[in-house]
Amino acid sequence: MTLPAGVHVRVVGTGLIGASIGLALTRTGAVVSLEDPSTTACALARDLGAGVLAAEVQQAPALVVVAAPPDAVATVVVRELAAWPEAVVTDVASVKLAVLGEVTALGGDLRRYVGSHPMAGRERSGAIAAQADLFEGRSWVVAPGPAAEEAAVATVLDLALAVGAAPTRMTPADHDAAVAAVSHVPQIAASLVAARLRELPDSAVALAGQGIRDVTRIAASDPMMWTQILAGNAPALRTVLEDLAVDLDAVLQAVRALDAGARGGGDGQGARGVLARAVASGNAGHARIPGKHGSAPTAYATVTVLVPDEPGALGRLFHDVGDAGINLEDLHLEHGIGAPVGLAELAVVPAAAELLTSALLQRGWRVHD
Amino acid sequence: MTLPAGVHVRVVGTGLIGASIGLALTRTGAVVSLEDPSTTACALARDLGAGVLAAEVQQAPALVVVAAPPDAVATVVVRELAAWPEAVVTDVASVKLAVLGEVTALGGDLRRYVGSHPMAGRERSGAIAAQADLFEGRSWVVAPGPAAEEAAVATVLDLALAVGAAPTRMTPADHDAAVAAVSHVPQIAASLVAARLRELPDSAVALAGQGIRDVTRIAASDPMMWTQILAGNAPALRTVLEDLAVDLDAVLQAVRALDAGARGGGDGQGARGVLARAVASGNAGHARIPGKHGSAPTAYATVTVLVPDEPGALGRLFHDVGDAGINLEDLHLEHGIGAPVGLAELAVVPAAAELLTSALLQRGWRVHD
Numbered sequence: 172m173t174l175p176a177g178v179h180v181r182v183v184g185t186g187l188i189g190a191s192i193g194l195a196l197t198r199t200g201a202v203v204s205l206e207d208p209s210t211t212a213c214a215l216a217r218d219l220g221a222g223v224l225a226a227e228v229q230q231a232p233a234l235v236v237v238a239a240p241p242d243a244v245a246t247v248v249v250r251e252l253a254a255w256p257e258a259v260v261t262d263v264a265s266v267k268l269a270v271l272g273e274v275t276a277l278g279g280d281l282r283r284y285v286g287s288h289p290m291a292g293r294e295r296s297g298a299i300a301a302q303a304d305l306f307e308g309r310s311w312v313v314a315p316g317p318a319a320e321e322a323a324v325a326t327v328l329d330l331a332l333a334v335g336a337a338p339t340r341m342t343p344a345d346h347d348a349a350v351a352a353v354s355h356v357p358q359i360a361a362s363l364v365a366a367r368l369r370e371l372p373d374s375a376v377a378l379a380g381q382g383i384r385d386v387t388r389i390a391a392s393d394p395m396m397w398t399q400i401l402a403g404n405a406p407a408l409r410t411v412l413e414d415l416a417v418d419l420d421a422v423l424q425a426v427r428a429l430d431a432g433a434r435g436g437g438d439g440q441g442a443r444g445v446l447a448r449a450v451a452s453g454n455a456g457h458a459r460i461p462g463k464h465g466s467a468p469t470a471y472a473t474v475t476v477l478v479p480d481e482p483g484a485l486g487r488l489f490h491d492v493g494d495a496g497i498n499l500e501d502l503h504l505e506h507g508i509g510a511p512v513g514l515a516e517l518a519v520v521p522a523a524a525e526l527l528t529s530a531l532l533q534r535g536w537r538v539h540d
Numbered sequence: 541m542t543l544p545a546g547v548h549v550r551v552v553g554t555g556l557i558g559a560s561i562g563l564a565l566t567r568t569g570a571v572v573s574l575e576d577p578s579t580t581a582c583a584l585a586r587d588l589g590a591g592v593l594a595a596e597v598q599q600a601p602a603l604v605v606v607a608a609p610p611d612a613v614a615t616v617v618v619r620e621l622a623a624w625p626e627a628v629v630t631d632v633a634s635v636k637l638a639v640l641g642e643v644t645a646l647g648g649d650l651r652r653y654v655g656s657h658p659m660a661g662r663e664r665s666g667a668i669a670a671q672a673d674l675f676e677g678r679s680w681v682v683a684p685g686p687a688a689e690e691a692a693v694a695t696v697l698d699l700a701l702a703v704g705a706a707p708t709r710m711t712p713a714d715h716d717a718a719v720a721a722v723s724h725v726p727q728i729a730a731s732l733v734a735a736r737l738r739e740l741p742d743s744a745v746a747l748a749g750q751g752i753r754d755v756t757r758i759a760a761s762d763p764m765m766w767t768q769i770l771a772g773n774a775p776a777l778r779t780v781l782e783d784l785a786v787d788l789d790a791v792l793q794a795v796r797a798l799d800a801g802a803r804g805g806g807d808g809q810g811a812r813g814v815l816a817r818a819v820a821s822g823n824a825g826h827a828r829i830p831g832k833h834g835s836a837p838t839a840y841a842t843v844t845v846l847v848p849d850e851p852g853a854l855g856r857l858f859h860d861v862g863d864a865g866i867n868l869e870d871l872h873l874e875h876g877i878g879a880p881v882g883l884a885e886l887a888v889v890p891a892a893a894e895l896l897t898s899a900l901l902q903r904g905w906r907v908h909d
Contacts, residue, residue, distance in 0.1 A: 269802065290749060304846065304906065308883075310747055341743060349744030352736050357755040360729045362822025363787045367721050367780055369825045374710060375718030378679055379829045380659060385754040386726040387829065390822035398816040402808075405798035411736055412792050418732045419788060423781050429774035433638065439771075447767040453731025453759035456738045460748045460756065477673065486862015493855015502871070514677070537673065 174234070174326075174333045176200050181225065181232035181255070183207070183247055185216035188263050188289065189238030190301035193221030195334035198303055204228040216298040231255055234326055237262040241399045245273030252279045259323040261287045261330065265350065266403040267314040267343035281318035285327045286343060288312040288350075289336060304335065311336035314343045347407035355401055356411050358389055365390035381503060422449050472524035474517045477537040488515060488536065495530035497523050542702045543603070545569050549699070550594065550601035550624070552576070552616055554585035557632050557658065558607030559670035562590030564703035567672055573597040585667040600624055603695055606631040610768045614642030621648045628692040630656045630699065634719065635772040636683040636712035650687035654696040655712060657681040657719075658705055673704065680705035683712045716776035724770055725780045727758055734759035750872065791818050841893035843886045846906040857884060857905065864899035866892050 174180070178201050182189045185207040193203045193216060203222030207213035217224055235251045235258050237244055244264045251260050252274075260283055264270050267286045274284055290310040311331035315324045324340070331338035341349065365387040368376055401408060425445035432439035478484050492499060501518040519527055531538045543549070547570050551558045554576040562572045562585060572591030576582035586593055604620045604627050606613055613633045620629050621643075629652055633639050636655045643653055659679040680700035684693045693709070700707035710718065734756040737745055770777060794814035801808035847853050861868060870887040888896055900907045 272802075290747060307846070312747070339743065339746065345741070345744065349740065349747050352740055352744060353748045353752050356736060357733050357752040359788075359791055359818065360733045361751075361755050362819050363784055363791070364726050364729045365823075365825035365829075366787060366818070366821035367725060367784060367825060368828045369821060371718070371721055371828070372714070374708065375714065375721060376828050377708065377830055378659060378681070378718050379722045382730075382758045383722050383726040384829060385757045386730050387822070387826050388754045389751045390819075390826040392819065392823075394816045394819035394823065397819045398812050401795070401815050402798050402812050405795050405802055405808075409792075409795050409799045412788075412795055415732055415736060416785075416788055416792055418735060419728075419781075419785055422728055422732070423778075423785055426770065426774050426778050426781055429771050430778045433641075433774055439774075443767050443771050446770050447763045449728065449735070450731050450759075450761065450763035450766045452735035452738060453756070454734075454761075454763065456734035456736060457756050457759040459737045459740070459745050460734075460753060461746055477676070481867065483862035483865065483867075485868050486858045486860070489855045489858030490862065491855070493852035493859065496852065498850065498852075499854050 174199070174201055174329045177202060178234065179204065179228060179230050179232045180330070181206065181235045181251075181258070182222060182238060183235060183251060184238035184240075185212050185221065185298050186238060186240075187292070187296050187298070187300050188305075189236065190216040190219065190221040190298035191291075191303065191305040192236055192238065192263075192330075192334060194219070194301055194303035195306060196330075197222055199333050201333070202228060202230075204232065212298060216301070219298055219301060221298065221301060232258050234258060234330060235260045236330070241265070241403050245270050245277060245279075248274050248284060249277040249279040252283060256280075259283050259285060259326045261285050261327045263287060263289055264403070265400050266407075267312075267346045268406065269403050271316045271343050275316075281316055282320045283323050285313060285315045285319050285323050287314060287327050287331070288346060289331070289334075291336075306331070307335035309336050311338045312346050313338050313340050314346045315340075316343060344407070347404050348410070351404055351407040351411045355404055355408050356415060358392065358397060359401070359412070360415075361387050361390040362392075385503075418449065418452075421445055472519055472521040474519065474524055474527050474531070474538060476515045476517065476531060478515050485515065488531075491531060491534045491536070492517065492527065494534075495527060497527050497530070543568070543570055543695075543698045546571060547603065548573065548597060548599050548601045550575065550604045550620075550627070551591060551607060552604060552620060553607035553609075554581050554590065554667050555607060555609075556661070556665050556667070556669050557674075558605065559585040559588065559590040559667035560660075560672065560674040561605055561607065561632075561699075561703060563588070563670055563672035564675060565699075566591055568702050570702070571597060571599075573601065581667060585670070588667055588670060590667065590670060601627050603627060603699060604629045605699070610634070610772050614639050614646060614648075617643050617653060618646040618648040621652060625649075628652050628654060628695045630654050630696045632656060632658055633772070634769050635776075636681075636715045637775065638716075638772050640685045640712050644685075650685055651689045652692050654682060654684045654688050654692050656683060656696050656700070657715060658700070658703075660705075675700070676704035678705050680707045681715050682707050682709050683715045684709075685712060713776070716773050717779070720773055720776040720780045724773055724777050725784060727761065727766060728770070728781070729784075730756050730759040731761075787818065787821075790814055841888055841890040843888065843893055843896050843900070843907060845884045845886065845900060847884050854884065857900075860900060860903045860905070861886065861896065863903075864896060866896050866899070 181204045182193050183206045196203050204225040205222045206225045237247045239247045241264050244262045291305050313327050328338045425442035428439040428442040503516040528538050550573045551562050552575045565572050573594040574582050574591045575594045606616045608616045610633050613631045660674050682696050697707045794811035797808040797811040872885040
């Protein structure tokens with residue numbers, strides 16, 4: 172199913188997400204009307220092809236997509252529900268229970284409101300960064316409240332499909348608990364680990380390897396955006412953070428006992444068991460992360476290749492990988508300190524590792540599998 | 541400088557690190573003699589080309605490299621110092637202050653002992669996984685105690701250079717503090733975040749995106765190895781972990797205040813400031829991580845390309861990147877759920893982004909810069 176041809180979708184808020192939805196829907200033949208408190212922003216989105224100005228469309232919208240900043244979402248949703256009494260209204264905020272609560276408190280028609288959350292974004296913001304394919308292949312959570320009508324839910328599921336996303340239906344509470352664990356707590360952990368580097372001597376920071384680079388990559392995120400997201404999901408976030416704090420405290424107590432032992436204050440009995448269990452629990456949790464396309468995780472084999480640091484070297488490498496007919500599942504680049512080579516770690520299905528290794532060796536690469 | 545031609549280096553412990561050192565030194569023309577409590581392991585390393593059995597060499601070693609398990613290192617170092625009264629002795633354990641303390645307590649000759657730590661490893665262990673180029677381009681910390689003679693320090697620096705590593709001289713305490721922050725605490729954070737996924741419903745884990753994948757990649761590490769590493773560095777680790785716990789507690793208190801506010805118990809004044817500062821501090825710390833080859837971090841531009849999930853697609857992409865004469869600085873692959881495409885994020889110097897985008901568009905790729 173998808174949205175009916177020629178359907179009128181009203182997009183309120185023409186930032187990155189709203190304008191991208193407009194671009195994607197316009198391509199499918201929908202009539203997209205655009206509204207934004209900033210007439211300049213709205214005109215820009217129109218000029219980029221995201222739709223037409225709202226004043227140019229006479230018919231009432233069948234669907235309203237509210238893509239306003241998190242703090243304003245509920246107010247706009249309620250206003251749109253009142254303005255278009257036949258329309259389904261959805262929003263795209265990254266927390267769902269708080270918005271539903273506010274819409275309820277403000278007296279919005281809960282039969283026609285269906286919150287949703289496209290799991291897509293960019294480092295850049297605004298309509299100028301919009302992309303028609305922003306949602307392709309991404310999850311789009313559809314999180315109706317208990318009073319939502321099934322026809323309204325179906326319309327929002329169709330919206331997700333229309334822009335190329337993979338819709339997933341969840342309750343607002345389940346959504347918020349899920350993103351607390353898979354998105355918000357990882358963000359906090361990355362920020363806190365990265366913050367430890369601020370006061371470190373240069374010589375110490377120079378020892379940073381691929382591990383901390385991966386752990387802290389998302390620590391470069393925008394503080395203002397994340398403050399709104401984290402604050403909006405405080406109830407679900409609190410639970411996961413409290414569990415994390417308990418685990419961290421157990422590790423800290425074990426490290427304190429071992430430290431005291433190193434200074435002659437006991438042998439830290441049991442402390443090593445706490446550390447081993449913490450790492451083993453991490454193994455078990457990590458193993459649950461799905462592989463590509465939502466399939467069960469697969470243990471890939473890694474083939475490591477030395478790559479000279481020169482233009483085209485990676486290109487030659489991947490050309491040779493392609494020539495061998497092998498599909499890369501994942502890859503990491505690692506750069507050593509003070510040497511003109513990088514290491515490319517190529518992840519492939521185990522059955523392909525030997526073939527890949529011999530193919531690359533034949534082509535003159537320095538390889539270890 | 542490097543080790544003199546034909547120098548005799550004795551390697552005690554023929555696991556991954558010891559055997560890799562043997563392979564690398566043998567290639568440089570050094571005489572490498574191998575010793576291991578397991579005669580089978582020792583013979584395997586010999587058969588792989590890491591050196592000769594110790595009994596076959598008559599001359600005394602000029603340098604002894606102790607690559608024993610962390611728990612046994614100090615005892616072996618002291619035994620070797622006594623057995624070879626003219627030799628310099630180093631070890632390769634990943635913590636340095638504890639080993640120096642034990643060697644001191646056991647009465648080892650501290651003038652000839654120079655601890656070190658090659659920042660290299662693999663997921664696999666044992667001589668069978670050894671590689672002559674394991675250390676190429678990697679940091680190798682040389683961490684002499686205060687009583688070490690400069691000639692002994694120079695010998696260990698030369699060892700690092702001989703195997704292709706980039707030696708860095710630090711005190712044992714500075715080394716341990718550095719790896720606590722850049723390696724051990726990130727490991728703990730990754731494990732604790734991943735552990736939160738154990739009890740999550742499948743539908744929630746399915747929302748995992750690239751962020752949590754990066755944060756938790758190293759959570760797949762070996763619990764027994766990491767227990768030894770973390771326990772061995774308890775004094776330095778304690779300090780960094782305590783700072784982390786204080787920061788986490790501040791975030792947790794802010795989230796609790798906002799949660800109470802959401803339930804009508806106050807407005808959580810000041811709480812948003814705590815969250816924003818935590819993320820901003822992470823920005824500042826992350827910005828200190830060096831770019832490739834130890835240079836200052838550079839802000840790269842990112843060009844995102846849709847890649848069909850089929851053999852050779854990435855190969856074609858990187859072939860085309862190479863054709864355009866552009867050097868990739870970094871890259872990430874991201875796989876959406878439920879769609880047969882992946883996203884390749886290509887990081888290049890900002891000046892090259894426009895050229896890369898137009899080159900790839902010309903070749904038929906779907907690109908956003």
